[in-house]
Amino acid sequence: MFSRSVIAAARRAAVAPTFRPVARRAFSASVVARGGGGKHHAESHETGPGSLKPLSEIKSPSDLFGPGAQPGTVPTDLEQATGLERLEILGKMEGVDIFDMKPLDASRMGTMENPIIAKGYGEEHYVGCTGFPADSHVTMWLTLSRERPLERCTECGNVIKMEYVGPEDAHSDAQPDAKTMADFVKPEYYYN
Template identity: 85%
Template structure:
């Protein structure tokens, strides 16, 4: 064991540089401080990248950040694009864009009265931790527009996707793969 540590030390010494600088420049020295004594204002940008409030977002180009002024470090608002930018702008206006509240865990979902999960896309992934909450490990269920109801294989909790996205959205989701549920007699299906 002792000889192994000597060999390791020798290998490290063999590849270590012979020249070591007297003082290394700290990473923080390369960052220009923002806010020292001057007032920083938002850059004047036109077209894509303009900072618009959440209520004025109409097209994809509105979700491109303007970036930072040369020589400065960008903030999250300046550099975020796409869905991340939409989420930040929504939070600034007090809107939870992605509805990140947990699902109703006060009861067990049934086929007649399932737990509702709102979804904007073709598929929605929901994690079931059982009833009562945290009674089993997280089981991930895939809900889709073509198959909106799923039952947790661990506890039997039933969750249904309620599509709340745009009505004119085309359904370009791939066809669901066959599962054992597809071979159950039709009179036993749930709708």
């Protein structure tokens, strides 16, 4: 007798709702009911501060502020991005790879006479060498700078040179390089 009443109670509990729904209508219907469903909200910011500018019109860091979202809406990446992230998004919209993320030339091994060229926009540039042929050793990170543009991988001997392509009037606010064993090499052994 006891087992039958437990089974009957379990069946009733499985069918009966034990919670009250929080929203009685779908969230998509809420947007339409408020009157915001038809117009794309980014269109209203085109003339205000932080408006969508083409990449060619960006001249200063103040041009890299997003317009933000309309009150009560969730901003898109384009609306809320600022600084370098916004510059990257605007570049991708125009088909420009701002940070030049394609891999370096791995079809040959760089030598002192003919190094692999890595373009750099700042005072320092970090390059990972995976060897020659590619992926023949773990990634060895090399630090290239304007003062020391050539580096040789200690694992495979591959030589990489930084070619500075940034603005010519940029001042150097980088810290001086820390002393390493390379600083104690005789000058006649320096590479030029």
